[in-house]
Amino acid sequence: MVGESSRIAGRNGLRADAERNRRRILSAARAVFAEHGIDAPMATVARRAGVGVATLYRRFPTRDALVRAAFAHQLDTCARALTEALSDPDPWRGFQRLFETICAMQREERGFPAAFVAAFPDSSREHARVRERAERDFVTLVRRAQTAGSLRADFHPSDLAVALLSHCGLVTALPGDRAASQRLVAYLLQSFRAQAAREPLPAPSALSLRSLPLAAEGPSLALS
Numbered sequence: 001m002v003g004e005s006s007r008i009a010g011r012n013g014l015r016a017d018a019e020r021n022r023r024r025i026l027s028a029a030r031a032v033f034a035e036h037g038i039d040a041p042m043a044t045v046a047r048r049a050g051v052g053v054a055t056l057y058r059r060f061p062t063r064d065a066l067v068r069a070a071f072a073h074q075l076d077t078c079a080r081a082l083t084e085a086l087s088d089p090d091p092w093r094g095f096q097r098l099f100e101t102i103c104a105m106q107r108e109e110r111g112f113p114a115a116f117v118a119a120f121p122d123s124s125r126e127h128a129r130v131r132e133r134a135e136r137d138f139v140t141l142v143r144r145a146q147t148a149g150s151l152r153a154d155f156h157p158s159d160l161a162v163a164l165l166s167h168c169g170l171v172t173a174l175p176g177d178r179a180a181s182q183r184l185v186a187y188l189l190q191s192f193r194a195q196a197a198r199e200p201l202p203a204p205s206a207l208s209l210r211s212l213p214l215a216a217e218g219p220s221l222a223l224s
Contacts, residue, residue, distance in 0.1 A: 022059055024049040029070040030109065038067055074105045082134060085141050092150035095141055096189055102164060107171045107181045152197040156204035163188045165207070 028048035032040045042063060046056040060066035068075070081101040085094030138157060145151035167184055174180050190196060 018059075021049070021051050021055060025051060025056055025059060025066075026070050029066055033067070033070065034109070038063070042066070071109065074109055078102055078105060079134070082137055082141075086137055091141060091144035091148050092193075095145050095151060095192075098138075098141070099160070099163070099189060100185060103167050103181065103185045106164065106168050107178065146194075149194055151192055152194045154197065154201050155192055158204045158207050159192075161207040162205050163192075 025045065028050075029045045032045045032048055036044065042056060043053050045066070046053045049056070056066075060069060078101060081098045085091075085098040088094035088097070135157070138160070142151060142155060142157055146153055146155065167181065167188070170177075170184055171181055
């Protein structure tokens with residue numbers, strides 16, 4: 001009986017240690033990715049977490065798996081925001097909330113922008129389908145808002161990438177200036193309104209939601 005209790009305690013203790021290691025690794029990964037980009041060496045993450053590289057790879061066998069786990073909450077938040085935007089009877093309100101949610105993620109999690117793209121790599125068919133569906137859903141949201149007369153008719157889906165890249169540059173340069181971030185977001189949203197369309201815009205950018213710069217130094221952005 002005592003022996004069985006000891007074995008259970010041992011197993012529970014092991015699980016507790018493993019969970020603590022997991023939390024340390026994910027916390028360290030977010031910090032390292034924010035400082036050095038998502039291409040930072042896995043060994044750097046292990047050192048920051050205070051675990052061996054072998055321990056890190058047992059928990060997260062690939063960099064992609066680590067990136068996804070480190071930013072799982074933020075990715076889920078953005079995915080829910082898109083779903084809620086599509087279900088909102090007011091397409092402009094849905095569009096606005098989606099944009100504000102992604103910008104908040106950029107502001108609050110410095111490593112998140114690059115992780116947003118890295119979470120849906122081209123090498124994975126499943127995640128490519130998820131990303132493509134998200135892109136289609138965003139286009140649907142844009143068309144609805146334009147049909148309702150609230151989003152300017154010449155808004156192009158790539159304009160979202162341009163706007164988020166601009167915001168990412170601001171929060172990279174001024175990471176603690178929440179007021180500047182919120183003011184830029186408000187400016188951008190006002191410029192998207194149909195009422196703001198006084199003159200035609202230049203041709204859309206060639207940027208897409210999957211081809212944004214992911215440099216470790218300087219602004220980076222991503223969309224799933």
